Amino acid sequence: MDAKVALSMQLPGAWGVCAGGGGLSSASMLSSRAKKKKKEELLMPAMRFSVARRKWSGGRRSVFLVDVSCSYNEYQAPTLKSEKSCTSFDESVALKTKTQDIEPYLRGRCIYLVGMMGSGKTTVGKVLAQVLGYSFCDSDALVEESVDGASVAEIFNLYGECFFRDKETEALRELSLRNRFVVSTGGGAVIRPINWKYMHKGISVWLDVPLEALAQRIAAVGTNSRPLLHEETGDEYTKALRRLSSLFEERSEAYENATVKVSFENIAAKLGHKDVLGLTPATIAIEALEQIENFLEHEDSEARMEA
Ligand SMILES: Nc1ncnc2c1ncn2[C@@H]1O[C@H](COP(=O)(O)OP(=O)(O)O)[C@@H](O)[C@H]1O
């Protein structure tokens, strides 16, 4: 049962703590252009517009589309009204400044978010897409679309994991032919080397979150939509943590293939937080942009040396 509903969206659009000081500071070698801009130019006014939302029932993912017939069409990341929507002034400035710093060096390359399930790839990905003016795409949603709208859990049940992985690889292959997408990949996309061939066409960002924090998040929403966690017995937190630990053991090396790593523990330490639970999506997005900037600086200086 599909339904379209109009959602309003705002820039920069992410929920979080409204207190100032959420942004991370760093000296930027790429920031001369941005520094010339007046501060008010860096802050885009709140914009409101509507997008179509295709709403799945039965634990399926929501796919946000301008044109519901094709997931690859351009659309901007919406902020659900039901989520508390608030990005601090400092976070907004930091997001816009960082974006302007890296844009010329990014050259429209796609950004692939990788990480364990529940690490925030979708949530942070939408913030990044919005601020970069990129389209957002969830590879799981593309797989679901390619199997007539069956949910990931249904696809695992009906056809098995290998079938799902083939569809996932196909989705990544198609995305690798495109520019200006932020892609939230499935947590297991990293295990196939062929997927890295596709993701290395863009820049991959590993969201490295402590497993206990992941288990807490997943326990809060339940494990029903995540088939690889569903089989365990026990309470939601314990079964999520047990399964996440064994999956992480199998995958940690594969995550290291990512172009950059965003360590939630490092962000918390920088900000003086005692744990990672209070980190807002905007704060994480800022750190992702900072790590991307470091990589681009390195890439740029290597290219200069070779020239
Ligand atoms: N920074 C954050 N703070 C609090 N909750 C978050 C944060 N990022 C994600 N979440 C929540 O955690 C759950 C998993 O996030 P999601 O973005 O879907 O992860 P992934 O795409 O990696 O599986 C969702 O319920 C989401 O609302």
Ligand SMILES: O=C(O)C1=C[C@@H](OP(=O)(O)O)[C@@H](O)[C@H](O)C1
């Ligand atoms: O870790 C995994 O193997 C999986 C993660 C899920 O995506 P999210 O990481 O978006 O939850 C989804 O692709 C599928 O359930 C398998």
